[in-house]
Amino acid sequence: MLSKLSEGLQKFFSKVSRAGVVDEKFVKTSLRDLQKALISGDVNVRLVLELTHNIEARMKKEKIPKGLTPRQHFLNVVYEELVSLVGEGGEVEIRPQRILLVGLYGHGKTTTAAKLGKFFAKRGLKVGLITTDTWRPAAYEQLKQLGEKINIPVYGDPNSKSAVEILKRGIDELSGYDVLIVDSAGRDSLNDELINEIREIKQVLNPDNTYLVMGADIGQSAETQAKSFNDAVGLTGIILTRMDSSAKGGGALAACKVAGVPVVFIGTGEKVDDLELFDPKKFVARLLGMPDLESLLNKVKEVVEENQELNPEDILRGNFTLKTFYQQLEATKKMGSLQKIADMLGLGMKIPKDVLEQSEEKLKVYKVIMDSMTKDELEHPEIINKSRIDRIARGSGRTPQEVRELLRQYEATKKMLKKMKAGKRRWGKGIPGLPNINLGGMNGL
Ligand SMILES: Nc1nc2c(ncn2[C@@H]2O[C@H](COP(=O)(O)OP(=O)(O)OP(=O)(O)O)[C@@H](O)[C@H]2O)c(=O)[nH]1
Ligand SMILES: [Mg+2]
Numbered sequence: 007m008l009s010k011l012s013e014g015l016q017k018f019f020s021k022v023s024r025a026g027v028v029d030e031k032f033v034k035t036s037l038r039d040l041q042k043a044l045i046s047g048d049v050n051v052r053l054v055l056e057l058t059h060n061i062e063a064r065m066k067k068e069k070i071p072k073g074l075t076p077r078q079h080f081l082n083v084v085y086e087e088l089v090s091l092v093g094e095g096g097e098v099e100i101r102p103q104r105i106l107l108v109g110l111y112g113h114g115k116t117t118t119a120a121k122l123g124k125f126f127a128k129r130g131l132k133v134g135l136i137t138t139d140t141w142r143p144a145a146y147e148q149l150k151q152l153g154e155k156i157n158i159p160v161y162g163d164p165n166s167k168s169a170v171e172i173l174k175r176g177i178d179e180l181s182g183y184d185v186l187i188v189d190s191a192g193r194d195s196l197n198d199e200l201i202n203e204i205r206e207i208k209q210v211l212n213p214d215n216t217y218l219v220m221g222a223d224i225g226q227s228a229e230t231q232a233k234s235f236n237d238a239v240g241l242t243g244i245i246l247t248r249m250d251s252s253a254k255g256g257g258a259l260a261a262c263k264v265a266g267v268p269v270v271f272i273g274t275g276e277k278v279d280d281l282e283l284f285d286p287k288k289f290v291a292r293l294l295g296m297p298d299l300e301s302l303l304n305k306v307k308e309v310v311e312e313n314q315e316l317n318p319e320d321i322l323r324g325n326f327t328l329k330t331f332y333q334q335l336e337a338t339k340k341m342g343s344l345q346k347i348a349d350m351l352g353l354g355m356k357i358p359k360d361v362l363e364q365s366e367e368k369l370k371v372y373k374v375i376m377d378s379m380t381k382d383e384l385e386h387p388e389i390i391n392k393s394r395i396d397r398i399a400r401g402s403g404r405t406p407q408e409v410r411e412l413l414r415q416y417e418a419t420k421k422m423l424k425k426m427k428a429g430k431r432r433w434g435k436g437i438p439g440l441p442n443i444n445l446g447g448m449n450g451l
Contacts, residue, residue: 008249011256012293014043015088019081019294028076033065040084044091048225048257053091053264061087088290092256093263095284096243096270100129102184104211108204108239109219110231111192114247114273116145118219119189120152121273121281122245126185127158134180137162138169138207139191149189156278159183170206177211188213196234204239215242217270222246225254229261236267247273250280256293329384331416332376371404372412378402387416 018039025032037058044054061083070079105122107115116137123133135153137160139145146162153160161176173188180186188211193200208216218235220228228246235241244262249255249272262269272289274280376384378401383390390398390413399406 008047008253008255008293010253011043011047012295014046015040015293016295018043019084022077022081022084025077028080030065033062033080037061044256046253048254049091049260050226050229050257050264053260057087057091085290085294088293089286091263092259092286092289093269093284095286096268098270098283100126100131102131103186103214105185105187106190106204106207106211106213106216107188107219107245108190108216108235108241109192110196111142111194113192113219113221114245115192115219116148116152116189117276117278118245118247118271118273118281119149119187120156120158120278122187122271123153123158123185124156124278125271125281126187127156131184132182133158133185133187134176134183135160135187135189136173136176136180137189138173138176139189140167140169140172141191141193145189145191152278169203170210173207173210186211196231196238201238208239216240217243217245218267219245219247220258221248221252222255222258222272223248223252225252225257226261228258229265232262232265232267236265241267243268243270245269245271245273245281246284250274259289326420327385328376328379328387328416329381332373332384371408372415375399375402375404375409375412387413 018036021039022028022036025036040061041054041058044057045051064083064087065080068079068083070076074082107119107122109115116139119135119137123135127133135149135158137146137149139162142148144164146160146164149162150160159180161172161179163172163175166172169191176188177186188207190204190207191200216239218232218241220231222228224231228244232241232244244267246255246258246262246269252258255272259269269284272282272284274282375398378398379390383394383398395406395409395413399409402409
């Protein structure tokens with residue numbers, strides 16, 4: 007979906023991830039890439055400038071939250087601003103209701119009527135479809151066929167010329183149904199004839215929701231179209247179709263936000279299942295190629311809150327014991343798979359599967375070994391001699407070599423921290439609250 011915009015955004019994110027220093031100058035120059043990506047997605051230039059201005063202002067004004075690196079803070083701000091650019095999403099209630107679909111020719115009303123029907127039917131509601139389209143030849147036939155595919159009754163009358171008459175009869179015919187979805191006729195433009203027809207339909211139907219069905223390929227012109235339909239007939243939401251095949255979806259979404267009408271669903275293909283509730287956070291995260299971004303950000307926050315003593319600065323200043331190392335591993339585990347963390351940090355790297363498995367396996371082994379250590383040993387690893395190694399190995403059911411390897415890893419990490427303390431390495435890519443652990447070639451995580 008929106009592959010070009012997505013590509014541009016991902017390029018921007020990976021550039022940020024690779025940057026040595028994320029300072030004011032870097033923020034300014036890298037935002038130019040973000041602007042290019044958005045403009046190529048037909049996002050209105052004024053909105054793009056506003057967005058990047060907001061990001062710059064927030065970077066200047068806001069203090070970096072405890073536990074986040076400047077890079078993570080920057081990515082987070084960009085993510086939040088992108089979410090707000092594409093809108094707020096709408097509310098869809100799963101309850102009996104009447105829905106009217108309106109829109110211009112060929113934007114996807116009929117297809118969407120069937121998709122919506124399936125959406126509510128899947129959620130246990132009894133759905134009926136009505137077509138009042140007396141303009142398009144074979145409009146009834148088209149919806150009828152779709153209805154048969156999804157087992158939903160369709161009312162229409164190809165011989166009648168009166169939308170309102172058909173509608174009245176349809177409502178009678180489908181009186182026991184929970185959800186009625188009305189597919190109305192389109193026109194080339196929003197002319198008086200169409201406005202009057204929709205108003206008459208609304209009077210008879212008294213819909214709970216009136217959705218404008220609009221193809222995402224109109225990009226930023228969605229603003230005018232949404233505004234004029236809203237002014238003329240009143241809308242409760244927008245369904246943006248063809249998000250799968252248009253490069254301008256980003257622009258269309260931002261335009262709907264400006265028009266002040268929420269996008270409630272997006273159409274993502276020609277099939278009856280290709281309809282999604284529009285969730286701006288999920289949408290942006292997916293555009294960025296990081297579907298779990300939101301939940302990971304939350305988890306990182308939780309972990310940072312729970313592990314105040316794991317604040318990098320404190321660790322740099324104070325004691326890095328095996329106990330701290332152990333807490334690190336626990337925190338890492340809580341955050342989920344290493345690949346997810348790498349994705350979240352925008353490292354843009356694919357961790358080879360064998361390394362990944364080995365590393366996660368290793369984490370488990372280390373944890374088991376440390377569970378067999380005494381408090382004293384965890385706090386003062388230097389007291390662990392050969393006989394203690396043997397005892398720990400026996401207690402944990404692991405080999406003395408593995409215990410030694412853990413101690414070596416701990417020593418290596420400790421050394422690295424010392425170096426960082428001496429300012430030889432910049433603190434940059436660490437997981438919030440977690441010093442870099444050397445995990446079988448995964449330095450830098
Ligand atoms: N790729 C893609 N195609 C879609 C989507 N929604 C609708 N279409 C296609 O768009 C074309 C027009 O769809 P219709 O549902 O007939 O549009 P309409 O608004 O009812 O058209 P009129 O009745 O002429 O006003 C069809 O070929 C659909 O398959 C979508 O989300 N993605
Ligand atoms: Mg139609």
